[in-house]
Amino acid sequence: MIRTFLSLVPADLRRTVRVHTALTVVSVIARALGAVLLVPLVAALFSAEPAKAWPWVGALAAVTLLGWLIDWTVAKLGFAIVFALLETGQQQLADRLTRVKLGWLNHENTARSRQAIAATGPDMVGLVTYLITPLVSSVLLPVVIGIALLPISMVTGVVALALVPVLFGTFWLAGRLTRAADREAAAANSAFTERLVEFARTQQALRASRRVAPGQSHAGEALEAQHRSMTKLILMQIPGEILFSIASQIALIALAATVVWQTISGNLQVPEAIALIVVIVRYLEPFTALAELSGALEGASGMLRDIRAVLEAPTVQHGESEAPAAGSVEIAFHDVSFAYDAATPVLDGFSVRLEPGSTTAIVGPSGSGKSTVLGLLAGLYEPTAGTIRVNETPLDALTGDARERLVSMVFQEPYLFDGTLAANVAVGNPSASDEELGLALSLARLTEVTNAHPDGVALAVGEGGSRLSGGERQRVSIARALAKPAPILLIDEATSALDTENEAAVAEALTGDDTPRTRVIVAHRLASIRAADRVLFLEGGRIVEDGSIEALIEADGRFAEFWRRQMSASDWRVGSQTDV
Numbered sequence: 001m002i003r004t005f006l007s008l009v010p011a012d013l014r015r016t017v018r019v020h021t022a023l024t025v026v027s028v029i030a031r032a033l034g035a036v037l038l039v040p041l042v043a044a045l046f047s048a049e050p051a052k053a054w055p056w057v058g059a060l061a062a063v064t065l066l067g068w069l070i071d072w073t074v075a076k077l078g079f080a081i082v083f084a085l086l087e088t089g090q091q092q093l094a095d096r097l098t099r100v101k102l103g104w105l106n107h108e109n110t111a112r113s114r115q116a117i118a119a120t121g122p123d124m125v126g127l128v129t130y131l132i133t134p135l136v137s138s139v140l141l142p143v144v145i146g147i148a149l150l151p152i153s154m155v156t157g158v159v160a161l162a163l164v165p166v167l168f169g170t171f172w173l174a175g176r177l178t179r180a181a182d183r184e185a186a187a188a189n190s191a192f193t194e195r196l197v198e199f200a201r202t203q204q205a206l207r208a209s210r211r212v213a214p215g216q217s218h219a220g221e222a223l224e225a226q227h228r229s230m231t232k233l234i235l236m237q238i239p240g241e242i243l244f245s246i247a248s249q250i251a252l253i254a255l256a257a258t259v260v261w262q263t264i265s266g267n268l269q270v271p272e273a274i275a276l277i278v279v280i281v282r283y284l285e286p287f288t289a290l291a292e293l294s295g296a297l298e299g300a301s302g303m304l305r306d307i308r309a310v311l312e313a314p315t316v317q318h319g320e321s322e323a324p325a326a327g328s329v330e331i332a333f334h335d336v337s338f339a340y341d342a343a344t345p346v347l348d349g350f351s352v353r354l355e356p357g358s359t360t361a362i363v364g365p366s367g368s369g370k371s372t373v374l375g376l377l378a379g380l381y382e383p384t385a386g387t388i389r390v391n392e393t394p395l396d397a398l399t400g401d402a403r404e405r406l407v408s409m410v411f412q413e414p415y416l417f418d419g420t421l422a423a424n425v426a427v428g429n430p431s432a433s434d435e436e437l438g439l440a441l442s443l444a445r446l447t448e449v450t451n452a453h454p455d456g457v458a459l460a461v462g463e464g465g466s467r468l469s470g471g472e473r474q475r476v477s478i479a480r481a482l483a484k485p486a487p488i489l490l491i492d493e494a495t496s497a498l499d500t501e502n503e504a505a506v507a508e509a510l511t512g513d514d515t516p517r518t519r520v521i522v523a524h525r526l527a528s529i530r531a532a533d534r535v536l537f538l539e540g541g542r543i544v545e546d547g548s549i550e551a552l553i554e555a556d557g558r559f560a561e562f563w564r565r566q567m568s569a570s571d572w573r574v575g576s577q578t579d580v
Contacts, residue, residue: 004304004305004307004308004311005127005132005304007308007311008085008088008089008092008307009081009084009085010084010088013080013081013084016077016080016081017081019077020074020077020078020081021136023070023073023074023077024074024133024136024137025136025140026070027067027070027071027074027137028136028137028140028141028144029144030063030064030066030067030070031067031137031141032141032144032145032147032148033063033148034060034063034064034067035145035148035278035279035282035283036145036148036149036152036279037056037059037060037063038060038275038278038279039152039153039272039275039276039279040056040152041053041056041057041060041275042271042272042274042275043269043271043272043275044056045271046269046270046271047271074133075129078129078133079129082129090117093113093116093117093307093310093311094117096310096311096313096315097113097117097310099315099316099400100310100313100314100315100316101313101314101315101316101381101382102375102380102381103340103381104313104314109309109313111193112306112309112310113306113309113310115303115306116303116306116307116309116310117310119303119306119307127300127303130296131293131296131297131300134289134293135290135293135297137286138286138287138289138290138293139168139286139290141283141285141286142160142164142167142283142284142286142287143161143164145160145279145282145283146160146161146164146283147161149276149279152272153259153262153267153268153272153276155258155262155267156255156258156259156262156276156280159254159255159258160255160280160283163251163254163255166247166251167247167248167251167287170243170244170247171244171287171290171291171294173243174239174241174243174244174294175294175297192222192223192225195222196222241291244287244291245291248284248287248288251284251287252280252284255280255283256277256280259273259276259277259280260273316379316382317382317396318396318398318399318400318403319394319396319397319398319399320397320399321393321397321398321399321402322398322399322402328356328357328358328487328516328517328518329356329390329391329406329487329488329518330353330354330355330356330390330391330392330518331353331354331377331388331389331390331488331518331520332352332353332354332388332389332390332392333350333351333352333353333373333386333388334351334386334387334388334389335349335350335351335385335386335387336349336350336351336376336383336385336386336387336388337349337350337383337384337385337386337541338350338369338372338376338381338383338384338385339384345384345541346367346369346372346541347369347372347373347376347383347541347542348540348541348542349386349542350369350373350386350541350542350543351386351543352536352543352546354518354520354534355518355533356518357516357517357518358518358519358533358534359519359521359531359532359533359534360519360520360521360532360533360534360535360536361521361522361523361528361529361532361534361535361536362374362520362521362522362523362535362536362538363522363523363524363529363535363536363537363538363559363562364537364538364539365539368538368539368540368541369538369540369541370492370522370538371412371492371522373520373522373538374409374490374492374520374522376388377395377407377488377490377520378407378409378490379395379403379407382396390406390488405486406486406487406488407486407488407489407490408428408481408482408484408486408488408489408490409481409489409490409491409492410477410478410480410481410489410490410491410492411477411492412492412493414465414473414474414476414477415464415465416461416462416464416465416468416473416476416477417461418460418461418462418463418464419460419461420455420457420458420459420460420461421446421449421450421457421458421459421460421461421476422437422457422458424461424465424476424480425437425440425441425446425457425476425479425480425483426480426483427480428480428481428482428483428484429483429484429485432483436483437457437479437483439482440479440480440482440483441457441479443478443479443482443513444475444476444478444479444482445475446472446475446476446479449468449472449475461473461476482513482515485515486517487516487517487518488517488518488519488520489517489518489519489520490519490520491519491520491521491522491523491528492522493522493523493524493528507528507530507531524566525566526563526566526567529549530549532549533548534546534547534548535547535548535549535552535559537552537557537558537559537562539558544557544558545557545558545559549563
């Protein structure tokens, strides 16, 4: 837990953390001395010369004042650390997520990432101010009191020190009883959150298909699972609390018996014995505080586990080579294999060389690996075997910035950010001029959208592009890709949401813009691949046909069959009964 917390602290504040920790220890020592000084003070007060108590009163006052000053400094340093974490913690996790391998971001890890980023806000403030400092104090204070008692009452000090591991061991055991239940409750809570978000986002589809009740039942099942896990957690906490309470009572009896025995045997005076009883109560207070902090401690442990999971997630590795800044490039796959999991390979021994400036269409049945080829080129995934080279430079040897500059991609399911249409197009090239953005908008047939709206390019698209139609969202995604002057343009079913007229126009724009590029297109429709110089037909993760459109049609193989089906579908029309 401490290691994860320290990993979030900026390097320039590590010294502040060390000073904070050292002063916390000094503060604990001051409080322990303040408690133990009661023994000689009370003994002097009830002696034949009560005036001898004044020096002890002065010492107690000095130690108390010192403790106040140190506590004030510790609080000030703690807030400095907190504000630094607020500024850098979420950014650090967000930066890490941009480099995490996409395969790691499954349902569970996505939920953990969301919770981890949220936790580096106000929750982290509470962790430092209200948990770590009291926790350190509660752990150290009984030990320091036990050591401070040794010169005053050796037997009481030894018993106090001997009881420390017993009490902490009981506390650890009580925590262990609830730890598994706590993790189960955290997992159930994450599942419920994801189900609830899913239920809210799919209301349109659920209501249209009259499936609201079944959809609601999924969220209801997750809620029931959460209630069961929380009930189990509460029930598991009860035996732990009882166990720790019994251990605390035994410790109190043992220490009180030690003081009584020493008093009866004449080793302690009655005033000293009374003062020692007060010290014993002070000795046991931190364990009570620990019991009260146990729930928050488990919650913080879960929070830091989520943060650690993100910080230790596997990331895409980059090299030090730079890619060409502009111009089309040669792409080569050398015996590439890839699998999302070990049991189901998607690509197997995939090898192909694409000429600079060429347009290559990849077609094939669903699951043949078409989109995976684009994902590997875009750096979204890494090959499990083999290499991918651009101008003879392996992709994994490029720097992160070079990888980003190399590729522009149109996704099959585009996502738009909540902002203006112009801002969404500029995501691909933030430094693009108005002229460059205008050209991209024109090529993607978006000018008819901007001209029809009074806000023009300042049109707010809504969250996820909700204010645009599916075809308009796709065209924004296409314009975004065209605005980026990347030497490789990857297109994954870019025109699937467009009507026939816009499909043909946009397909022509994708393959005919003036930016020198090497283009790779995945498509199922003819308009997207008519301008291709070369076609690769994939099946089972392998290239089964390779050549120009004319050559493959003449070969009358798998591609020719695909072509005929597409031609037949494009000729289909709705007619009246008299046409039959």
